[in-house]
Amino acid sequence: MQINSFFSKRYALLLGFSGWFLLFSLLLRIVFLLWQLNDLDLSVFSLLKILGTGFLFDVGVLSFLFVISSLYILIIPQKWIGSTLDKIAIYFGFSLTLLIFVFTFFAEITFWEEFKCRFNFVAVDYLIYTFEVVQNIHESYPLYILIPSMLLITGFIFYYFWKKQFFNLTFSTKVSFKNRFITLLIAIVLMSFYIVFVTNSNAEWSKNRYNNEISKAGIYSFFAELRNNKLDFKTFYSSISDEEAFQIVRDNLQEENAKFLTNDFSIKRKIKDSLSSENKPNVVFILIESMSASFMSEFGNEEKITPFLDSISNQSLFFKNLYATGNRTVRGMEAVTLSIPPTPGQSIVKRPNNSNLYTISNVFKSKNYQCNFFYGGDGYFDNMNAFYGGNGFDIYDRGRGSILSDAIKTTRHNIDDKEVTFENAWGICDEDIYNKMIKVADEYHQKKKPFLNFVMTTSNHRPYTYPENKIDIPSGTGRNGAVKYSDYALQQMFAKAKNKPWFKNTIFVFVADHCASSAGKDEIDVKNYQIPAIIYGQNLIKPQEVTKLCSQIDVFPTLFGQLHWSYTSNFFGTNVLSNNYKERALIGTYLKLACKTNNNVMILSNQKNNSNYTWNSVSNHLKVVPMNKSKLNETIAWYQAADYLYLNAKLK
The missing domain is CATH 3.40.720.10 (Alkaline Phosphatase, subunit A)
Incomplete structure (x- = not known):
């Protein structure tokens, strides 16, 4: 009993912070639930699934924090506990971590407003291009409100932990080396479990994308995307033989005036126009940022923009x-x-x-x-x-x-x-x-x-x-x-x-x-x-x-x-x-790869789970239909052939 008491007191700040993080993560999840309430497939079961899955990922975030904190508690000598050095390290570490997490909650809200999802590869990219991103944030949001708000919330939470004696308990308690080692070992095992067995794809349990995104945790999603920004097609997606893939693609590319130049895994061909004379005008090509078809009157927009x-x-x-x-x-x-x-x-x-x-x-x-x-x-x-x-x-x-x-x-x-x-x-x-x-x-x-x-x-x-x-x-x-x-x-x-x-x-x-x-x-x-x-x-x-x-x-x-x-x-x-x-459209979301033919939409998932839908253009809704093997193989062929050509330097 005494050991458990000592053990909990030395880890009081860490456990208290964990409780705060779980509570704020739950509140953020509820905010997103209310935000997309009309778009969710919501039932008692799905609500419990969202919250339960979210809790699983939140614990995953904490597992990494537990390893870092437990390692510090293990290596600092007993005689230094409560010393000036110990206090500086813990005050600074707690404040910085708290500020980062508060900032993350704010960032998740603005990211959701823009992309309607948790952090993904876009957030990873934005980390690289700091000038454009910082300037964009500065010009898009009232930082004179946001920054003081983040600092105020951080200060309030810090004061709460100080007032409730979490720091005093942490500075006044010593724990045996055995207990500290066991705690670190448990934290490492838990973190390793998440690294090896838990991926962001585990949150994709529903056909409703919003259900899945709200189930995730922003910080976990960010680092998952950091790890997975390169995907080998055959490892993560359903595949067919390269021979079959290229045969399907070449059949789709065959034109009356096209002749393939080789018989191997290639799509290189000679296009021969029937007219001997060619027009050689100048070409001005404008790739317009974010210009949806729905903005044009020609597609039904009535705002004349x-x-x-x-x-x-x-x-x-x-x-x-x-x-x-x-x-x-x-x-x-x-x-x-x-x-x-x-x-x-x-x-x-x-x-x-x-x-x-x-x-x-x-x-x-x-x-x-x-x-x-x-x-x-x-x-x-x-x-x-x-x-x-x-x-x-x-x-x-x-x-x-x-x-x-x-x-x-x-x-x-x-x-x-x-x-x-x-x-x-x-x-x-x-x-x-x-x-x-x-x-x-x-x-x-x-x-x-x-x-x-x-x-x-x-x-x-x-x-x-x-x-x-x-x-x-x-x-x-x-x-x-x-x-x-x-x-x-x-x-x-x-x-x-x-x-x-x-x-x-x-x-x-x-x-x-x-x-x-x-x-x-x-x-x-x-x-x-x-x-x-x-x-x-x-x-x-x-x-x-x-x-x-x-x-x-x-x-x-x-x-x-x-x-x-x-x-x-x-x-x-x-x-x-x-x-x-041959009519078709190929569209993707970084992880999901689709082929649309008429009103049929075949979607390949990076978990090797594939779905076949019919698309209602009026309601803009996908309805699950039985798998069509021919359409599945055709969809696989397009993406597998493209991946093969790039990896084997045949796009040169």
């Missing part, structure tokens, strides 16, 4: 049934540049060994084009400069001192201060980046050099700030304003380009990188992957509405078809207007 895109869509090749491959900018870049499905884990844009790949620049350069990439922020973010610089593009960005690797043989141009009228956390406003693009277009027109100008925009992103007095929605007031300004900037760019001598020989392509939000209660919220895609060329492109189901990966192959180009393709995308085109 995209008047330019709505007007030009009627004069263009307009894709009304096209889907993004993912929910992040790098996924959109990967899809349009490499024309490849989203491989599991990190985007290829952010992976090692991603230079000298076969991209759209290879096709353009074979036609003697100059390829330029424009970004209004620092292209170091998300590894954009390394990817585009390593794959045939000259770089124009707003660099803040970051440099390209010596291995990347390209030219980088910094956007000068005098060229900037407005800038926020993510970069210069869209009008400024378009002005820079037009200036470069003028230069290459003077040189009589056809160009591909690839622009990545930034204005349609939190904190939703842009130059004042441009539109009728005040800057910084929300997404609708950012969408309307993005559309306004496109209109201004187009108006300026019309006065240029190169305009009549230029094709403009507008495509979103992803939707403004991809979160929903289903495993994959299909509607939140639908994006607009527009190809405009005055007297160059015949206006047409394309209703075939297709993907971002098909945009450039379709453009090449419109230009009657013969070229070598190593792309998974095909010409949507081809007679042999």
